[in-house]
Amino acid sequence: MIEVKDIYKSFAGKEVLKNVSAVFEQGKTNLIIGQSGSGKTVLLKCIVGLHEVDSGEIWFNNNILFNKLSFKEKKEMRKQIGMLFQGSALFDFANVEDNVRFPLEMFSDMSREEQDERINFCLKRVNIINANKLFPSELSGGMQKRVAIARAIAFSPKYLFCDEPNSGLDPRTSILIDNLIKEITEEYKITTIINTHDMNSVMEIGDKVVFIHEGEKWWEGSKDNILHADNKELNDFVFASKMAKTLKGYVEKSS
Amino acid sequence: MTKVFTKPDKPRLFFKHMMREMFKLGFTSIPIVAIISLFIGAVIALQMALNFDSPLLPKIYIGLATREVLLLEFSSTVIALILAGKVGSNIASEIGSMRITEQIDAMEIMGLNSANYLILPKVVALVIFNPFLTALSSILGIIGGGLLVDITQVIRIVDYINGIQFVFNEFYVFYGIIKMAVFSIIITTIPAFYGYYASGGSLGVGQSSTRSIVASSVFILVFDLILTQLLLQ
Ligand SMILES: Nc1ncnc2c1ncn2[C@@H]1O[C@H](COP(=O)(O)OP(=O)(O)O)[C@@H](O)[C@H]1O
Numbered sequence: 123m124i125e126v127k128d129i130y131k132s133f134a135g136k137e138v139l140k141n142v143s144a145v146f147e148q149g150k151t152n153l154i155i156g157q158s159g160s161g162k163t164v165l166l167k168c169i170v171g172l173h174e175v176d177s178g179e180i181w182f183n184n185n186i187l188f189n190k191l192s193f194k195e196k197k198e199m200r201k202q203i204g205m206l207f208q209g210s211a212l213f214d215f216a217n218v219e220d221n222v223r224f225p226l227e228m229f230s231d232m233s234r235e236e237q238d239e240r241i242n243f244c245l246k247r248v249n250i251i252n253a254n255k256l257f258p259s260e261l262s263g264g265m266q267k268r269v270a271i272a273r274a275i276a277f278s279p280k281y282l283f284c285d286e287p288n289s290g291l292d293p294r295t296s297i298l299i300d301n302l303i304k305e306i307t308e309e310y311k312i313t314t315i316i317n318t319h320d321m322n323s324v325m326e327i328g329d330k331v332v333f334i335h336e337g338e339k340w341w342e343g344s345k346d347n348i349l350h351a352d353n354k355e356l357n358d359f360v361f362a363s364k365m366a367k368t369l370k371g372y373v374e375k376s377s
Numbered sequence: 378m379t380k381v382f383t384k385p386d387k388p389r390l391f392f393k394h395m396m397r398e399m400f401k402l403g404f405t406s407i408p409i410v411a412i413i414s415l416f417i418g419a420v421i422a423l424q425m426a427l428n429f430d431s432p433l434l435p436k437i438y439i440g441l442a443t444r445e446v447l448l449l450e451f452s453s454t455v456i457a458l459i460l461a462g463k464v465g466s467n468i469a470s471e472i473g474s475m476r477i478t479e480q481i482d483a484m485e486i487m488g489l490n491s492a493n494y495l496i497l498p499k500v501v502a503l504v505i506f507n508p509f510l511t512a513l514s515s516i517l518g519i520i521g522g523g524l525l526v527d528i529t530q531v532i533r534i535v536d537y538i539n540g541i542q543f544v545f546n547e548f549y550v551f552y553g554i555i556k557m558a559v560f561s562i563i564i565t566t567i568p569a570f571y572g573y574y575a576s577g578g579s580l581g582v583g584q585s586s587t588r589s590i591v592a593s594s595v596f597i598l599v600f601d602l603i604l605t606q607l608l609l610q
Pocket residue numbers: 133138156157158159160161162163164165
């Protein structure tokens with residue numbers, strides 16, 4: 123479980139997050155949704171400590187005040203954290219297996235054979251087979267995302283963070299990736315936080331949904347009640363597309 | 378900065394990376410250093426021969442002057458300026474593109490000191506390797522001058538060779554190498570710094586690369602003055 127309390131963050135006087143509080147639950151896919159530029163990435167990077175918050179508290183598991191840990195303590199925590207970046211962020215200089223090997227090689231005392239075993243397990247888990255020696259530039263966007271997931275789970279993290287995991291992917295691949303993340307989350311009881319602006323993902327895996335608008339939390343709920351929420355900004359977001367508006371018309375007519 | 382100069386997480390891997398960087402950034406500079414040194418050595422010898430054209434000056438001064446120019450300034454400072462362009466743009470764009478594609482964030486999230494991991498091997502590799510380039514440059518420059526003298530016969534080759542050997546001060550070799558070691562720190566850390574803090578997409582990476590080369594060139598010239606003042610007075 124992760125809880126953030128009153129997170130405030132500005133860049134050179136420009137307010138990006140205005141006192142955001144939320145709880146993200148273990149074993150569930152927690153979504154942070156909102157328009158582009160609403161502050162999702164900044165919020166995620168504040169939670170994992172890539173950005174320093176101006177004020178507020180970030181609690182991991184009720185008992186660790188993450189943003190106040192020393193550099194060394196944070197480093198210890200890092201093994202429990204996996205992150206999937208928007209552009210995959212695979213290392214260009216390494217092939218598929220060495221990308222997954224990277225954290226194992228740097229931060230464990232595993233032998234080469236143990237590493238290989240773990241690498242193949244993770245790659246198999248994300249359905250990457252017979253691609254160990256390919257370089258990131260030789261992979262499709264969807265495969266890159268899978269390899270990045272494999273790298274993120276190399277250490278069996280307790281916390282998984284995904285920034286727009288299906289940006290740039292076609293709708294079918296997006297759903298596969300979404301479901302893969304959900305399966306892994308449930309299988310290993312991970313606390314997973316996912317940034318997205320994709321309503322398909324929300325309806326697919328939105329166990330818990332936090333809606334951010336212009337750096338503020340406007341709404342929180344789940345995929346089951348998001349369509350009936352009484353919140354104009356959220357409704358504008360949810361029913362932005364013509365398809366959504368049309369479907370909404372059908373729902374209202376039939377009820 | 379202090380993040381760069383700390384003990385690496387895995388010393389064994391550090392050594393491996395350093396060797397790789399030595400090859401990538403150092404070894405591959407040999408051809409350009411060789412060509413430039415041969416030609417500039419020849420040009421310096423020719424200039425000296427044409428401009429010291431006085432019966433009062435012994436001809437051996439031509440070889441001597443060529444040697445001193447190479448040892449004191451060319452093989453360290455000018456070569457460093459050239460490497461600042463070649464190596465600097467490589468480092469700034471490599472690290473800059475890792476920054477904007479979030480590869481550096483990906484390292485940090487694992488708990489890796491990314492600045493140390495990415496930058497220190499490059500600095501150490503070139504501080505060790507570049508002095509060899511300085512030595513190589515001086516030797517090839519002198520040979521280039523010799524070839525020119527031999528081909529054009531502007532002076533007798535014996536005079537050139539005698540000049541090269543005349544009142545040789547070993548300290549000048551040491552001085553050139555010390556300078557190059559310091560310049561190597563400049564041409565690795567400054568571009569790395571610009572790359573590490575690059576922002577604004579591929580345009581930003583290009584900008585950081587250009588700026589880093591300008592900045593490191595200026596630093597090289599300033600440190601040339603300072604070191605000369607310190608070492609030669
Ligand atoms: N490093 C930064 N420096 C200054 N402003 C930033 C920085 N990162 C993000 N911002 C600003 O914060 C706002 C939110 O950005 P972001 O979190 O990336 O939005 P999104 O919800 O699309 O992920 C944007 O207006 C962006 O310009």
